Each structure stands twice: as structure tokens, then as C-alpha cells.
Amino acid sequence: MSEPKELLAEPLKLRCGATLPNRLAKAALSEQLGDRRNRPTAELTELYRTWSRGGAGTLITGNVMVDPTALGEPRNVAVPREPDATEFKPWARSADGTETRLWVQLNHPGRQSPRFLSRQPVAPSAVPFGDRGIRSVFATPRALTVDEIETIIDRFGVAARTVVDAGFAGVQIHGAHGYLVSQFLSPLTNQRTDGWGGDALRRRRFLLEVVARVRAEVGDSVPIAVKLNSADFQRGGFSEEESLEVVRELGEAGIDLLEVSGGTYEKAAMMGSGKASKTSTASREAYFLDYAAKARQVTDVALMVTGGFTSPEGMADALRSGALDVIGLGRPLVVDPGLPGRLLDGEDVRARRTAPKTGIRLADSLLEIQWHTQQMHRVAAGKPVDPRLGAVRTLVRAGVADPLNAFRRVRG
Numbered sequence: 001m002s003e004p005k006e007l008l009a010e011p012l013k014l015r016c017g018a019t020l021p022n023r024l025a026k027a028a029l030s031e032q033l034g035d036r037r038n039r040p041t042a043e044l045t046e047l048y049r050t051w052s053r054g055g056a057g058t059l060i061t062g063n064v065m066v067d068p069t070a071l072g073e074p075r076n077v078a079v080p081r082e083p084d085a086t087e088f089k090p091w092a093r094s095a096d097g098t099e100t101r102l103w104v105q106l107n108h109p110g111r112q113s114p115r116f117l118s119r120q121p122v123a124p125s126a127v128p129f130g131d132r133g134i135r136s137v138f139a140t141p142r143a144l145t146v147d148e149i150e151t152i153i154d155r156f157g158v159a160a161r162t163v164v165d166a167g168f169a170g171v172q173i174h175g176a177h178g179y180l181v182s183q184f185l186s187p188l189t190n191q192r193t194d195g196w197g198g199d200a201l202r203r204r205r206f207l208l209e210v211v212a213r214v215r216a217e218v219g220d221s222v223p224i225a226v227k228l229n230s231a232d233f234q235r236g237g238f239s240e241e242e243s244l245e246v247v248r249e250l251g252e253a254g255i256d257l258l259e260v261s262g263g264t265y266e267k268a269a270m271m272g273s274g275k276a277s278k279t280s281t282a283s284r285e286a287y288f289l290d291y292a293a294k295a296r297q298v299t300d301v302a303l304m305v306t307g308g309f310t311s312p313e314g315m316a317d318a319l320r321s322g323a324l325d326v327i328g329l330g331r332p333l334v335v336d337p338g339l340p341g342r343l344l345d346g347e348d349v350r351a352r353r354t355a356p357k358t359g360i361r362l363a364d365s366l367l368e369i370q371w372h373t374q375q376m377h378r379v380a381a382g383k384p385v386d387p388r389l390g391a392v393r394t395l396v397r398a399g400v401a402d403p404l405n406a407f408r409r410v411r412g
Contacts, residue, residue: 004316005346011057012325014256014302018170018223020326021099022057023319024340027259027306027328028105028172028227030062030073030369031376038068038078040091043380048102050379051333052095055341058326059100060172060225060259061091063107063179064163066155071117072109072179083158085165092167103170103225104163106156106214110180111141111189122148123183124190124197124206149196149206152180157213160224170223173210176261181207182229185246186238204246211253225257225304226250230291240291244298251299259304259328260288260295293323304328310351312343331368334375335385 012020033044051059065071065078080087095102111123114137123141144152160171175181183189184206190197197203207226214224228250230243250258287307295303306328309315315327332339332351342349375385 001320002316003346004312005344007316007319008312008327009344012302014223015254016221016223016256018101018221018256020057020101022055022340022344023326024056024343025058025304025326025328026051026056026060026333026340027304027330028060028062028174029330029334029372029376030076031380032062032073032075032373033377033380034075034077038065038071038076038080039087040077042090043377044077045090045094046382047376047380048091048094050337052098052100052102054333054337054339055344056100056329056333057340058103058170059095060103060105063105063174064159066106066108066159067152069118070108070110070113070121072107072112072114074117079155079159079162083162085162088163088166088168092163101169101223103172103223104160104168105172105174105227106159106163107174108152108155108180110178110183111138112179113138115139123180124192127189127191143192146194146196153206153209153213156210157217160214161217164218164222170225170256171214171218172225172227172257172259173207173214174227175207176227176229176259181210182238185229185242188237200242200245204249207246208249208253211250211255215254223256224254225259226255227259227261230260230288240294243291244294247295247301248298251301255301257302257304257326258295258299259306259326260292260324261306289318289321289323293321296323302326306330312346312348315343331372334372334379337379 008024009022012023014020031044031047033041033047035041048059063072063076065076068078068080071078092102109121111121113121118139120139121141122144124144126141126143128140129135129138156173163171173181175185184196185203187203190203192198195202196205211224211226218224228243228246229238230240247258288305292303292305302325303323304326305318305324309318309327309329318324318327329339329351335352339349339351378384378386
């Protein structure tokens with residue numbers, strides 16, 4: 001039986017012909033390191049320079065918004081209306097001198113744009129959040145017109161071409177976690193009855209047309225990935241059965257890598273809560289491994305699973321199972337940017353990801369976001385990770401009574 005380090009170090013050739021140097025990838029994390037005009041900064045370049053020297057074969061950036069007027073956070077990077085690839089070149093060159101492939105995650109927040117950034121965000125349908133606390137943060141969206149839908153599809157293509165021209169090696173379309181693509185897929189948030197909703201086939205049309213437009217812009221040799229929910233874990237929402245049909249069609253559409261995740265802001269399975277992280281998957285570390293095994297039956301696209309991996313043997317077992325091809329690591333690389341290299345060297349190290357807990361559910365969610373963001377900013381500034389909470393615990397406890405204010409302070 002192969003040792004974990006041998007399995008993790010094995011290259012992976014994708015459908016388009018590109019090769020990933022090994023089976024470890026940094027999953028997208030929201031860095032909040034754009035400048036006030038939502039352009040990449042020197043801090044972003046430094047952060048990714050550090051990660052690229054950490055040993056992961058692939059680094060996927062945090063969400064880069066395709067529309068500068070539709071932001072999920074105040075310091076998101078966004079592709080401007082008049083795109084300029086030169087603004088992105090220093091970031092794209094941050095992996096120079098290594099074998100690491102640097103990909104950009106492209107996103108549109110849809111209704112998940114907070115009130116202090118957008119008084120009336122857009123979405124497939126004018127459906128507000130059901131949770132009162134979350135509704136205080138996010139306004140009820142306005143339903144997109146058909147012309148606006150087509151414009152956003154164009155924006156995904158333009159954004160993809162811009163970052164590839166800048167030197168990035170691939171792109172990922174964010175179709176999970178309740179953002180716009182995910183909103184189109186879910187019958188809870190897509191209640192349209194026109195060509196963009198009304199049944200499962202029309203709900204997935206938006207994603208498939210985004211993929212087609214991106215492929216037309218970047219060509220056949222550039223890897224295209226999609227991040228997709230296994231389900232959104234809400235009654236009447238995007239189901240596992242429907243998700244598997246989307247997986248099959250994405251394979252037919254010619255994507256090169258599918259990253260499996262799950263949940264939304266209301267049901268955050270991607271944060272390790274919900275049924276995806278319990279029972280059988282808990283003993284095998286990965287939150288979405290069961291789903292990946294089912295996806296493997298309907299597509300030959302390379303599969304990446306992110307969430308819950310802690311040990312080299314657990315990662316190796318997942319690869320041996322054949323259910324996936326790439327191990328995604330997110331928050332562990334914030335805590336320990338050099339973790340992939342040590343795994344590839346055969347060290348028996350465990351991935352650490354979680355900030356200390358307050359015991360208050362909302363507080364813990366905000367604390368996770370803020371603590372890991374603070375650590376990324378320290379790495380971007382050339383400082384070591386600081387395990388202390390400092391004023392963050394006080395901030396989050398105070399914010400429990402005022403979620404909107406807490407979200408502003410945590411995200412801003």
C-alpha cells in the first residue's frame with residue numbers, strides 16, 4: 001500500500017491537458033484584502049507568495065467578484081467594468097519560482113450582499129432570507145430581468161478572460177454557499193417561471209451558460225472548475241438528487257474539476273455543521289465524502305473535496321477510495337501555511353483549523369470568520385499566526401444582540 005506522502009505527491013492530469021503538481025489544494029477563503037477600489041493589493045500578493053511556497057499544488061483564490069457593484073464584503077477584489085489585466089499581474093505572479101498553480105474563484109453574491117454595501121441586491125427572485133437575524137443583515141433582493149441575467153453571464157466571461165490574461169492558470173466558478181449561481185439552482189430562491197426557472201432543467205441553465213461563456217473566453221487549454229453544493233440542507237431546497245444531475249451535465253459541458261461543498265449562510269454545512277459533517281463522514285474526516293462517491297458514479301471529472309480533513313492517513317484513505325482526486329484544505333492553511341509541504345515530506349502532522357469557542361452559536365460563527373481573517377492579514381503582513389483572541393471575543397459577544405453591527409465590524 002502506498003504511503004500517504006506518495007499518494008499526496010502524485011500529479012493529476014486534467015481533461016484540458018493541464019497537470020496539477022500534487023493532490024493538495026488550498027480551497028477558496030475570503031481574504032478581504034482588496035483596496036478601497038476593490039483592486040488586488042501587495043498584501044494579497046504576499047499572502048499568496050507565502051502559500052505558494054507552502055507546497056500545495058493548487059491555490060484557489062477567495063471570491064473575485066465579476067461585478068464591482070455587487071460585493072459580498074467591502075474589501076472583495078472585483079473585476080472592474082473596464083477590465084485591466086495589468087492590475088492582476090502581480091497577484092498572478094506570486095507563485096513564480098514554484099510549481100504551484102494559481103486559480104481565481106469568480107463569484108457574484110446575488111442576494112448575499114449586505115445592506116451596508118447594497119440596499120437592494122439582485123437575485124433570481126425577490127425572496128428574502130427566512131432567518132430574522134440574517135434578514136437584518138441582507139435586504140430583500142430584486143428579481144433580475146432577463147437582460148440583466150445575460151449581462152452577468154457576460155461578466156463571468158470577461159472576468160475569466162481578464163485573470164487568465166493576467167497570468168492565472170485557471171478559474172473556478174463559485175456555484176455553492178448560497179451565492180448567485182447557487183440561488184439560481186435552488187427552488188427556494190429561484191421561483192421564476194420563465195426560461196431561467198420553473199423546473200430543474202431551467203434552474204441549472206444559468207450555471208451551464210456561465211460555464212459555456214467562460215470556456216469560450218479562455219479557450220480549451222485553461223482549466224475550468226466549479227464549486228457546487230452537494231445540497232443546501234434546507235427543506236424544499238436544492239437536493240442531493242438534483243445536484244447529482246447537475247454534476248452529470250457539468251461533466252458533459254466540459255469542466256475540468258468539480259469541488260464538492262454544501263450549505264448556505266442559513267445552513268452552513270461548509271463550516272462543519274449540519275448532517276454533512278456527522279455520522280459516517282465524521283469518522284472518515286471529510287464532510288462530503290459520501291456525496292463525492294455518488295458523484296463519481298455519474299462523471300469522470302476530477303473531484304475535489306474540502307472540509308474536515310485532519311490527518312495524512314485520512315487524506316490518503318480518501319484518495320485510495322477513488323471517490324476524489326484532490327484534497328481541499330482551507331482554514332488549516334491559515335493556521336499553518338506550510339502544512340502541505342510537511343504532508344508531502346511524510347511528516348505525521350494534523351491539520352488545525354478552528355478558532356477557540358465562545359459557546360454561543362452566532363458568536364462562534366462570527367468568531368470563526370474574524371479570527372481566520374485576522375490570521376490571513378497577519379500572514380499577508382509577514383507576521384506569524386497569533387493564537388490569541390484578544391478583542392475578538394468581546395467584539396463577537398457584543399455583536400450577538402446586534403447582528404448587523406457585528407457583521408459590519410467583522411467583515412469591514
